[in-house]
Amino acid sequence: MEAGGASAPRNRLAVAGARSTTQAMLRGQPRRDVIRNAIFAGLLLLAVAIALAGLTALLVQAFVRGSSALSLDLLTNPPSTINPDQAGYRPAIIGSLELIAGVILFVVPIGVGAALYLEEYADDSRWWNRLVEVNIQNLAAVPSIIYGILGLAFIVRGPLDLGFILVAGSLTLALLVLPMVIIASREALRAVPDSIRQGSLALGATQWQTIRRQVLPASIPGIATGVILAVSRALGETAPLLLVGATVFVTFDPTPFGSDGYSAMPVQIFNYALRPQDEFQTLAFAGVIVMLVVLLAMNSFAIWLRNRYEQRW
Amino acid sequence: MLQAEGKRYGERAIKWLLASCAALSVLTTTAIVISLLGPTIGFFEIVPADEFFFGIDWTPQFEPPSFGVLSIVAGTLNVALWGMVFAIPVGLGSAVYLSEYATSRVRKTIKPVLEVLAGIPTVAIGIFAVSFLLPHVIVPLWPGDFLGGAEGKPFLALAASLGIGLMVVPIIASLSDDAMRAVPRGLHEGAYALGATKAKVATRVIFPAALSGIVASVVLAISRAVGETMIVVIAGGSTPKFTLNPVESIQAMTSYIATTATGDISTGTVDYKSVFAVGAVLFVMTLVMNVVSIRLVRRYREVYE
Amino acid sequence: MLTEQIPKISVRPEFQQTAAPETREKVFALDGVDVLYGGVAAVKDISMEIGHREVTALIGPSGCGKSTLLRCLNRMNDLIPTAEVRGELLYHGEDLYGPNVDPVQVRKLIGMVFQKPNPFPKSIYDNIAFGPRVLGRKDEMDEAVEKALRGAALWDEVKDRLKDNAFGLSGGQQQRLCIARCIAVEPDVILMDEPCSALDPISTGKIEDLMIELKEQFSIVIVTHNMQQAARVSDRTAFLMVELDSEEHNRWGRLVEYDATEKIFTNPGDKRTEDYVSGKVG
Numbered sequence: 001m002e003a004g005g006a007s008a009p010r011n012r013l014a015v016a017g018a019r020s021t022t023q024a025m026l027r028g029q030p031r032r033d034v035i036r037n038a039i040f041a042g043l044l045l046l047a048v049a050i051a052l053a054g055l056t057a058l059l060v061q062a063f064v065r066g067s068s069a070l071s072l073d074l075l076t077n078p079p080s081t082i083n084p085d086q087a088g089y090r091p092a093i094i095g096s097l098e099l100i101a102g103v104i105l106f107v108v109p110i111g112v113g114a115a116l117y118l119e120e121y122a123d124d125s126r127w128w129n130r131l132v133e134v135n136i137q138n139l140a141a142v143p144s145i146i147y148g149i150l151g152l153a154f155i156v157r158g159p160l161d162l163g164f165i166l167v168a169g170s171l172t173l174a175l176l177v178l179p180m181v182i183i184a185s186r187e188a189l190r191a192v193p194d195s196i197r198q199g200s201l202a203l204g205a206t207q208w209q210t211i212r213r214q215v216l217p218a219s220i221p222g223i224a225t226g227v228i229l230a231v232s233r234a235l236g237e238t239a240p241l242l243l244v245g246a247t248v249f250v251t252f253d254p255t256p257f258g259s260d261g262y263s264a265m266p267v268q269i270f271n272y273a274l275r276p277q278d279e280f281q282t283l284a285f286a287g288v289i290v291m292l293v294v295l296l297a298m299n300s301f302a303i304w305l306r307n308r309y310e311q312r313w
Numbered sequence: 314m315l316q317a318e319g320k321r322y323g324e325r326a327i328k329w330l331l332a333s334c335a336a337l338s339v340l341t342t343t344a345i346v347i348s349l350l351g352p353t354i355g356f357f358e359i360v361p362a363d364e365f366f367f368g369i370d371w372t373p374q375f376e377p378p379s380f381g382v383l384s385i386v387a388g389t390l391n392v393a394l395w396g397m398v399f400a401i402p403v404g405l406g407s408a409v410y411l412s413e414y415a416t417s418r419v420r421k422t423i424k425p426v427l428e429v430l431a432g433i434p435t436v437a438i439g440i441f442a443v444s445f446l447l448p449h450v451i452v453p454l455w456p457g458d459f460l461g462g463a464e465g466k467p468f469l470a471l472a473a474s475l476g477i478g479l480m481v482v483p484i485i486a487s488l489s490d491d492a493m494r495a496v497p498r499g500l501h502e503g504a505y506a507l508g509a510t511k512a513k514v515a516t517r518v519i520f521p522a523a524l525s526g527i528v529a530s531v532v533l534a535i536s537r538a539v540g541e542t543m544i545v546v547i548a549g550g551s552t553p554k555f556t557l558n559p560v561e562s563i564q565a566m567t568s569y570i571a572t573t574a575t576g577d578i579s580t581g582t583v584d585y586k587s588v589f590a591v592g593a594v595l596f597v598m599t600l601v602m603n604v605v606s607i608r609l610v611r612r613y614r615e616v617y618e
Numbered sequence: 619m620l621t622e623q624i625p626k627i628s629v630r631p632e633f634q635q636t637a638a639p640e641t642r643e644k645v646f647a648l649d650g651v652d653v654l655y656g657g658v659a660a661v662k663d664i665s666m667e668i669g670h671r672e673v674t675a676l677i678g679p680s681g682c683g684k685s686t687l688l689r690c691l692n693r694m695n696d697l698i699p700t701a702e703v704r705g706e707l708l709y710h711g712e713d714l715y716g717p718n719v720d721p722v723q724v725r726k727l728i729g730m731v732f733q734k735p736n737p738f739p740k741s742i743y744d745n746i747a748f749g750p751r752v753l754g755r756k757d758e759m760d761e762a763v764e765k766a767l768r769g770a771a772l773w774d775e776v777k778d779r780l781k782d783n784a785f786g787l788s789g790g791q792q793q794r795l796c797i798a799r800c801i802a803v804e805p806d807v808i809l810m811d812e813p814c815s816a817l818d819p820i821s822t823g824k825i826e827d828l829m830i831e832l833k834e835q836f837s838i839v840i841v842t843h844n845m846q847q848a849a850r851v852s853d854r855t856a857f858l859m860v861e862l863d864s865e866e867h868n869r870w871g872r873l874v875e876y877d878a879t880e881k882i883f884t885n886p887g888d889k890r891t892e893d894y895v896s897g898k899v900g
Contacts, residue, residue, distance in 0.1 A: 196739075200738070201694070202800075203729065203748065203749040203799065203800065203803055204722055204723070204726030204749065204752065205749075213748065213752070214738055
């Protein structure tokens with residue numbers, strides 16, 4: 001466009017005039033629309049703001065109400081109803097750690113194994129393979145308390161008959177998060193391009209050699225991320241544990257097979273929260289802070305892991 | 314020369330080992346069904362089905378006990394309904410904002426923050442709901458005595474609803490955002506080229522195109538809301554009432570299961586079996602919703618991928 | 619008689635004589651081979667013999683089944699569940715699809731280089747070493763790796779960075795790496811599925827030169843879209859074409875002509891071949 005002296009502003013005016021005329025012709029009432037759009041955008045921002053405000057309020061409240069109880073003693077002392085200033089989360093922390101160890105031991109081989117079968121071996125045209133897939137998707141959305149019922153009927157009593165021991169809690173939680181691990185592992189395996197498998201097979205490797213030496217190593221970061229996210233889900237679960245014997249008040253260090261009961265962080269927090277006294281409320285919030293810090297650390301680690309080691313093909 | 318060097322039993326063994334890992338999933342579903350079925354059948358030998366399915370009094374501890382499940386189903390629906398009334402606009406609004414209005418940098422910061430909401434233990438949300446949302450948000454904002462008023466009640470369905478709503482907002486926001494971003498750029502650009510405003514493009518073009526994914530996310534959120542336990546136990550109370558009034562304390566199916574199965578009840582009693590009967594109802598409800606949601610997701614994926 | 623109409627395609631002088639068919643040693647003998655995917659024919663009635671220590675080219679328009687045919691030769695079609703191979707396919711006189719034949723063993727003897735270079739996400743060294751390790755040959759790995767890289771004319775370019783990730787190599791280098799990876803297993807045959815189509819002309823030239831050298835040790839079967847390439851490197855060329863059925867719903871590939879490369883490109887026997895190599899069709 002020619003920008004020569006006095007004609008330039010006139011050109012700009014002409015263009016602006018033409019634009020608003022066209023707009024007016026196309027839309028009818030530009031002014032009203034502008035207001036409508038602004039209101040719409042404002043409402044959307046309000047929605048986001050509400051969600052973020054809710055999250056912030058939760059975090060702030062937990063910190064405000066609970067930080068006074070934060071101390072090393074909190075982590076090392078056993079709980080106490082008589083002496084709330086000295087009460088802590090020790091058995092719950094140890095219980096959670098042992099529970100998670102059990103979950104990982106169960107969920108990694110079985111979850112990765114199932115994912116390997118479904119991605120590398122299973123023929124999609126067979127109905128039973130499709131049934132397995134649908135099953136896993138369903139199980140991922142079954143309410144957690146139903147897993148508690150499953151644990152109660154099958155693991156604590158029923159065929160396995162383990163009793164109300166920590167291992168039973170571990171297995172229950174493991175079944176709960178197994179679908180997550182399978183789904184995440186499948187995604188990680190699927191991300192490995194087929195050309196790698198073909199290249200390996202064309203050299204005379206067997207299917208398992210291809211999986212073990214090429215496909216699995218390349219998908220480990222994705223699998224690890226999925227396992228960490230599943231573990232953080234299991235850490236925060238309360239309801240299923242309530243049904244399989246996480247006795248609400250335990251003052252000693254739990255053991256995997258001990259029949260005297262066990263506890264876990266969210267269960268202990270729940271117990272403190274039920275008590276009306278201020279000191280216990282503070283303890284509950286302190287526990288929430290500890291859990292949030294741990295979960296935040298785990299999820300950040302998982303994201304870092306994925307970003308650092310993700311294979312870019 | 315072309316024959317295998319060994320019999321390669323190892324390969325076949327590995328395949329079967331891995332297949333059995335996958336079969337465990339089917340076993341799990343079977344185990345869930347079996348564990349629910351037995352005691353449920355035993356329950357219906359004692360309690361007549363019409364009392365269970367049509368009764369509105371859930372008073373197992375009375376003499377004589379009444380097992381009208383509609384009471385606690387109403388509690389569940391009460392909490393889920395008002396939770397969704399909160400979560401759907403907030404979640405969808407956030408989704409539309411993230412996919413149509415936010416710049417890439419804003420999106421990259423806000424989306425993970427919303428995901429944090431999804432990862433907060435439900436115990437923490439329940440405590441937040443009963444100790445903050447109830448006294449400092451609901452009571453001040455609730456219009457006086459409307460529907461009975463919100464003051465002076467330690468537990469409210471509405472408190473649990475808001476807690477659950479917050480919990481499922483990330484589900485709706487994230488999945489709907491994914492669904493809308495899956496809509497091909499061509500539709501966006503075509504609409505803008507015709508002179509449509511951003512609001513019109515978002516609501517009249519993109520939203521309908523992503524509808525099955527969006528509906529799937531809502532159905533999934535409802536399923537989560539129905540199955541949620543701790544928030545309802547902590548904030549909703551334990552008094553079964555056949556009502557959808559949000560400013561009442563109620564008992565949901567999940568809270569009944571959680572409070573009963575942890576108490577001192579012996580196997581074989583009607584109370585014990587009632588836990589499984591309620592569990593069966595819960596399982597069927599969420600199963601139906603999950604199947605619908607999975608079908609919808611498959612449909613929207615097929616259309617665009 | 620046709621030399622005035624067909625553009626000049628240079629055929630190397632050493633290829634202008636070929637031994638009479640009966641005296642050449644055969645590595646593959648195909649007789650009436652059909653390949654079907656899900657019951658639908660992709661390639662029909664292929665009968666040809668592929669010579670030992672020669673370069674054999676498969677040319678033809680898109681969709682005529684050249685790659686499908688190639689993948690039969692090392693049983694890579696087995697990976698596709700709906701694939702079916704009929705007819706007789708002999709490898710040094712043995713039925714390649716016989717009941718006791720192990721596809722894994724087949725692929726140790728008949729290797730493949732793919733259209734798009736597919737190095738493993740490992741170091742250059744580990745890429746080459748993968749094959750021998752899988753075969754159980756763990757001794758003298760360093761020497762084996764060097765030998766393979768020299769054989770692929772890549773040694774000098776990478777000898778100082780064997781531990782670097784293979785993804786850091788250029789496209790042409792990656793493809794030569796894949797060739798080195800293939801020859802590290804010491805196969806008998808190397809199949810190449812359009813190995814240069816994703817590469818620039820200079821890398822293509824290097825790989826073509828490599829093929830001439832490699833045929834001293836290996837039998838090579840190459841699928842190519844590039845007629846000049848086929849004319850430059852191959853001893854014999856097979857021309858395949860698409861055939862449509864009467865209602866034009868199905869299409870499959872057929873072998874039209876198979877002869878010494880010089881003959882195919884200067885004096886083809888079939889008019890369809892002539893049309894294709896002169897650029898009139900396809």
